Structures are given as C-alpha cells and as structure tokens.
Amino acid sequence: MAIPDFLSLSSEEEYRQFFIDNYCNKSPILTWDGLPVMFYPEMFDHAFFKRKEKTWRSKKDQVDFERCKRMPWIEEVLNDSTIVPRQGYDKATGRNDSTRRVTLVSKERYVVVIRYTDKNKWAFVTAYIIDNERTYKQLMTAPRWVGV
DSSP, X not given: OOOOOOOOOSSHHHHHHHHHHHTGGGOOEEOTTOOEEEXXXXXXXXXXXXXXXXXXXXXXXXXXXXXXXXXXXXXXXXXXXXXXXXXXXXXXXXXXXEEEEEEXXXXXXXXXXXXXXXXXXXXXXXXXXXXXXXXXXXXXXXXXXXXX
C-alpha cells in the first residue's frame, strides 16, 4: 500500500469538512472485498478526538490532529487487499467481536475499524495510530475476520 501524504489543514473545522466531503458525501465506500462502508458526520468526534484523561471510559474531548492528518489513509487501507482483516475487540466484554473488522497497517501501526450494522451494511468507527504495545500485539494476534 502506498501511504498517502499527510493532510495539512489549519483547523478542526477544515478537517471536519474534509471528512464530510471526502467520506460522508461519497458513502458508501467499498472495501477491497466489496463491503459497503457508510461514513456519518457525527462519527468525526469519535474518530478524530482523543481523551485528555487516559481512561477509555472518559469522554473524548480534544481534537487529535495526528489522527486528522492521516484521514486520506482511511480509504487506502480499506482498499488494500494485502492487509489481513482481524476481528475487533470489545473492551466492555473482554472478547473479540466478529461484527467489528479491524484493518491494521503493521509497519505504520495504523488501524481502521468498521462495524457491521445490518443487512450487509457497515459503518466507519475510527482510525488511529496505535501507541500502546499491548494493544498492538493484541490486534496482531486477533483472530482473522471471516465475516458475520
């Protein structure tokens, strides 16, 4: 996969508009194996914000420009047939979840997560750089995603 250049915009509002124009307004975007992924404007805050407090239950309350500048990578990752999709992990239950599909670019430690909604529809959840060794190892060893 050829990693796109970083997106360099000047504000949260410009990144939000880029997300809407390039993902939400072009939905569904198909994965390499034909899954239709929907992108919704309200997902911007979840996908491109981070928590000031480091507990996973705390609210995401600060824009993460490191996530934002990698926004062009999302579609490239979804379209890369060489990446082995993995099952997602549900922190609340402590188990892998086949309704979440995780696509991990291992060299860059960049992950894109989508989830099954219904009737062969998928929704974008988030995309970020993994900065935790435990999380990285957990995703690298997660079961292969084989469908829902």
